[in-house]
Amino acid sequence: MNLPLPQQRRPSLFPDDEPIVQGRSLLPAAREPGAYLPRFGDTNFWDFNGVVKRPANVNAADWKVNFTLELADPYWNLLARELMMLLFNQRHPVVLKRGVVLDGSSSPRTLSHIASRLRVTARWAHKNGLPPHPDGWSVEDLRQRIADMSTEGASPESIKNHVSTLKNLAAATPGLSLPWPEGDPWPGQSARQVVELTSKGTLATPTVPPETWFPLIRAAWAYIHDFAPDVLRADGRLRDLRAAARTSTVDIDEQLDEWLADPSNKIPVHAGSLDGQAPEVQWALLTLLLGYESDCSSALLSGCSPARERRRTLILDAVAEGRITTHALSGELAQVTRTGGITESWHPGIDTRALFDLKTALRDAAFTLVVGLSMMRDSEIHEILRDPVVEHYSTPAISSTKIKGTTDRPGKHWWIAEPLVEALTVAEAVSLHPERVFAPVRANKEDGTVDGVRMLKAFVTFVNANRAWTGLDEIPATYIRPHMFRRTMAMLTDQFPGSEIATGIQLKHIATRALANATTRGYAASDKEWAKYLKDALDNVKFRKIKDLYERHTAGEEIGFGPGAERIKDAFDQIDATVKARNGDARTTDTLLRTTRIHIRFGLLNNCTADHSNPVGAVCLENAIIPEGHTGPLDERCRPDRCANSMIGPEHLPIYDSHQRKQLEIINNPSIPACRRDLAERELDITRNVISMARKAQ
Numbered sequence: 001m002n003l004p005l006p007q008q009r010r011p012s013l014f015p016d017d018e019p020i021v022q023g024r025s026l027l028p029a030a031r032e033p034g035a036y037l038p039r040f041g042d043t044n045f046w047d048f049n050g051v052v053k054r055p056a057n058v059n060a061a062d063w064k065v066n067f068t069l070e071l072a073d074p075y076w077n078l079l080a081r082e083l084m085m086l087l088f089n090q091r092h093p094v095v096l097k098r099g100v101v102l103d104g105s106s107s108p109r110t111l112s113h114i115a116s117r118l119r120v121t122a123r124w125a126h127k128n129g130l131p132p133h134p135d136g137w138s139v140e141d142l143r144q145r146i147a148d149m150s151t152e153g154a155s156p157e158s159i160k161n162h163v164s165t166l167k168n169l170a171a172a173t174p175g176l177s178l179p180w181p182e183g184d185p186w187p188g189q190s191a192r193q194v195v196e197l198t199s200k201g202t203l204a205t206p207t208v209p210p211e212t213w214f215p216l217i218r219a220a221w222a223y224i225h226d227f228a229p230d231v232l233r234a235d236g237r238l239r240d241l242r243a244a245a246r247t248s249t250v251d252i253d254e255q256l257d258e259w260l261a262d263p264s265n266k267i268p269v270h271a272g273s274l275d276g277q278a279p280e281v282q283w284a285l286l287t288l289l290l291g292y293e294s295d296c297s298s299a300l301l302s303g304c305s306p307a308r309e310r311r312r313t314l315i316l317d318a319v320a321e322g323r324i325t326t327h328a329l330s331g332e333l334a335q336v337t338r339t340g341g342i343t344e345s346w347h348p349g350i351d352t353r354a355l356f357d358l359k360t361a362l363r364d365a366a367f368t369l370v371v372g373l374s375m376m377r378d379s380e381i382h383e384i385l386r387d388p389v390v391e392h393y394s395t396p397a398i399s400s401t402k403i404k405g406t407t408d409r410p411g412k413h414w415w416i417a418e419p420l421v422e423a424l425t426v427a428e429a430v431s432l433h434p435e436r437v438f439a440p441v442r443a444n445k446e447d448g449t450v451d452g453v454r455m456l457k458a459f460v461t462f463v464n465a466n467r468a469w470t471g472l473d474e475i476p477a478t479y480i481r482p483h484m485f486r487r488t489m490a491m492l493t494d495q496f497p498g499s500e501i502a503t504g505i506q507l508k509h510i511a512t513r514a515l516a517n518a519t520t521r522g523y524a525a526s527d528k529e530w531a532k533y534l535k536d537a538l539d540n541v542k543f544r545k546i547k548d549l550y551e552r553h554t555a556g557e558e559i560g561f562g563p564g565a566e567r568i569k570d571a572f573d574q575i576d577a578t579v580k581a582r583n584g585d586a587r588t589t590d591t592l593l594r595t596t597r598i599h600i601r602f603g604l605l606n607n608c609t610a611d612h613s614n615p616v617g618a619v620c621l622e623n624a625i626i627p628e629g630h631t632g633p634l635d636e637r638c639r640p641d642r643c644a645n646s647m648i649g650p651e652h653l654p655i656y657d658s659h660q661r662k663q664l665e666i667i668n669n670p671s672i673p674a675c676r677r678d679l680a681e682r683e684l685d686i687t688r689n690v691i692s693m694a695r696k697a698q
Helices: 076-089 093-098 108-125 139-151 154-171 210-244 254-263 283-289 294-301 306-320 352-373 378-382 417-430 452-465 482-494 499-506 518-524 528-554 562-580 584-595 655-666 674-697
Strands: 045-047 064-066 335-337 343-345 389-392 395-401 411-415
Touching: 045 482, 064 518, 076 108, 076 154, 108 139, 139 154, 154 499, 210 352, 210 417, 210 452, 283 294, 306 389, 352 378, 352 417, 352 482, 352 584, 378 452, 378 482, 395 417, 452 482, 452 499, 482 528, 499 562, 528 562, 528 584, 562 584, 655 674
Parallel strands: none
Antiparallel strands: 045 064, 335 343, 389 395, 395 411
16 A cells, blocks of 8 residues: 655545556456456556557557656655556546546557656756755746756757646646646647747658669569568478477488488588588588487487497588588579679578578568558558458458557558568568567567567668678668658659549548648658659650550540540641651651650549640639649649540540449439439539540540
8 A cells, every 4th residue: 555645735536456547448368357457556567568459569668667766756656657547547537527638648658758758857856956856846947847958959859748748747737646836837838839849831751762762672572572482482391391300319320321322312511611621511400301300410410429420421421522502491592693694593592590580581571562662650560460461442452450640449451562462471471470460580579579660770781781692782771760661652652643542542631632731742742862763754654655645546546535635636646747757767756756745644534735834724723722832733623524635535434434323323312412412413414524525526
């Protein structure tokens, strides 16, 4: 039982036996009769492991609040426990009765951070000669605490978090039994405003530099697609050998003679010893190949007994004859072309020592591909469970859990491409965790967590260290973090036609381009380091599409309908006439196509032929508010049925045909509300106008 302190103004709102976790889902083990839940009276630590669900990328140590060092002091200990109890149970009846409303999330990890801030604050007070407990402090002292942090060079984000904790303590005063300086030190200001972290509409998250992005993604794909089959084959072979290994060695001599009699059997040696005077035998692996447990190698093949000397002599004679291999587990490996045009195996030899490193590299490569190409957050990737690939709206998707900004951990889907399916399959194959895909490949990791930042760094280091035999490009050792890949992918997708929809869906922000959410704009904003690469890529993609249209038009095929299509056809006819007049070839055609001012922006529902520098006749700009810095048409206000710049391609017609049937289905449904039916009728008019325009042109 905790004894009352002399400074207490009243008893604590919570008795010592009050459970910390209330109104939250408990894990099955915590719901068992007799299971111990952290109590308010626990003064040493609160351990939430096994009590509430811990995110996959959070270590077990971060799910535990320790009241150590300064918080071992009874005053600070009780103050910290009361604040955390109020924050963690804001819907508790006694909290509501006191009228305490606190800001911020209330996960166990947040409580651990609060404990750290209180610990540092108590340390600061002692250093500056203040009374040991806050009952002797003033509001001015709290302001000075934040001013000192700024002077000492603390980051604005760290200062903001400390301000939030101090403001919460002021707001929690009605529920605290111990004195705390009365009043909010910064009334009417948020913690962000106190440290002047005002949003400027730009995102601080940088992109992954292109000189790092390209070799990193290529290396990850090489390990997953080209190297993984060899590693997994070696791993499976090693498991089979260990499963079939015997402990009895009574017939070892007969077994060795029979094994050596088969010329296809070769002595496993270490690849690194091939450059020496004599290859070094892998005795443990050889023992497994003979059918015995590797622990028996020292007893069977070393020592001074005549039998052991005979076995060693037979084996070393075979080595001297050249009956050796560095690929005893894997067999022949995939071939790669190295510097100088030499084609050889991508690895000198996968032995038991190299196998663990390679399996770790495969896991890290899979993580790199998923974080690089899926636009998932680090926490969401770590939450991926086995068999994660599902069909979502007829498209392959990853099924996982969203944690950021939620308390109920909702399930979400992220659409993916085929390479990510392969990456997840490989990661699942090397994972030892019963549920998670991204987990340690070594069995002795207690809580099963892995760190995304470390995986990225380790993979870059591993690739660069082994370039001599993989032939991969060097990856610059730049600063990279998981969230930077999400930012980079958002920027890349935004640069391609029609990708605003993909960006909005994947980033979970519903906003139009003109009035887009600031986070969406920040993530999708272009990056000067990528400008050159994107410009070249977009120019090449656009030229290939224009060239394809030209070839189809000159072959007599229909390329589109509407006034915009007619202008494109006229431009193609002039180019064709010029090529014929010059007796030109394909190179002449390409030159004219590149130099002629042909304006086409290819889209999902139509192609826009407006000149972006002078979009005359663009219906989307009529009575529109143009966002600052925007040039060209406004995609979200496009009217394909009315605009003089619209070009409806044959590939668009099936979409409109399907949309027409859907709107008719809605209109003919008597249970549909009148407002929804009116909207469907307007959509139907637009769709019919587009289809009618195409039919007239035909």
